[in-house]
């Protein structure tokens with residue numbers, strides 16, 4: 363029997379095993395980005411040169427800023443006999459040339475595969491002179507995605523600078539700090555201190571968070587904070603390490619905070635799973651680690667994208683601080699609702715494909731469902747196992763019933779599903795451009811990376827203000843497409 367072309371294609375699709383244009387990035391790239399958000403930190407990859415070159419290129423193309431990532435520079439010999447000597451000399455070289463306050467060491471696939479005992483190698487250097495702080499995170503790329511590397515690096519930093527002994531060693535300081543905040547705790551004073559773990563947001567998102575905390579009179583330690591280092595002013599003199607980042611002195615005080623707020627429903631779902639299954643503190647998020655170790659209350663909320671998730675974010679802030687949401691943000695909310703009404707005629711029943719990092723997919727899908735767009739396909743290269751249940755609890759039931767959810771997929775599978783979905787637009791990183799082009803639908807760029815436009819790092823996604831920007835961009839993208847395709851040339855849409 364002759365197999366039709368369609369059947370042949372289907373058989374090929376079912377049998378292929380290679381990833382084609384992955385909808386995720388390698389794990390250590392997330393760790394290196396997180397390390398960029400710590401003051402005076404140089405990321406160091408334990409592995410071959412090519413890994414750090416690829417990651418530098420990815421980050422530089424998105425942020426349009428210089429990004430240094432050191433490497434322990436594996437050779438054939440190192441791959442066979444182990445990379446301990448290379449790592450030691452890399453640490454010494456970086457310490458001498460950059461004078462960093464901290465070196466963030468992330469492993470690559472190769473060093474993980476040969477099984478280098480990085481904690482042991484670092485411990486053996488404890489008595490060396492003139493070394494900065496050393497923090498290690500294990501980031502084999504075959505066990506996760508960039509977002510795992512990002513969260514794991516943050517947890518490693520918090521763990522390193524807030525050891526169990528912190529309470530004993532700093533009893534006086536801690537008591538003093540708690541006394542100072544006692545009258546303000548849940549009061550109206552200025553001494554409420556919070557830890558904020560924003561996840562992998564844009565520079566503009568981090569600046570917006572700072573504005574919120576400042577206007578609410580909250581002393582917040584945002585970790586990581588790369589918004590100055592990766593979006594700075596021009597230099598007059600060359601800077602070995604750019605200015606900006608969360609100071610280590612602030613990280614060391616995180617255990618004294620009045621509370622922590624962590625952004626990401628998938629991250630929170632993973633914590634629930636860990637707690638229910640009795641997993642070790644190795645799997646805890648940074649906020650949960652501080653909660654377990656020091657009793658710092660931690661609230662996990664979704665990425666505040668759209669009205670509902672931003673409302674939850676402000677409610678969590680009010681709950682942790684007993685401070686009211688400032689009028690400026692309530693006014694933004696009012697204007698946003700008005701924009702939702704105005705834009706309904708353009709967006710109602712439109713169909714979107716959302717892809718990327720799982721928490722971003724959840725946030726964008728939640729926002730789209732508010733403005734009348736059905737996120738017909740929600741896809742991610744990650745596979746936490748929580749995407750479906752988190753989308754179900756986030757989206758209205760009638761929307762959830764209309765969508766297809768795919769995790770652990772690449773762009774080949776996304777494109778195959780997309781063809782059945784009849785989308786009006788795609789929304790995600792620039793890695794989806796080729797797919798959007800073949801489907802002949804516009805792409806609205808969000809998240810990371812954005813390599814084919816300028817300003818990717820200045821996209822505001824979060825808060826009422828971010829949703830306002832997003833809805834304007836989506837409607838204008840659809841209008842532009844209609845206008846371009848019209849043979850009449852409407853100038854009034």
Ligand code: SF4
Nearest residue numbers: 388413416470471503
């Ligand atoms: S070898 Fe592993 S760590 Fe290096 S670039 Fe490839 S996926 Fe990333």
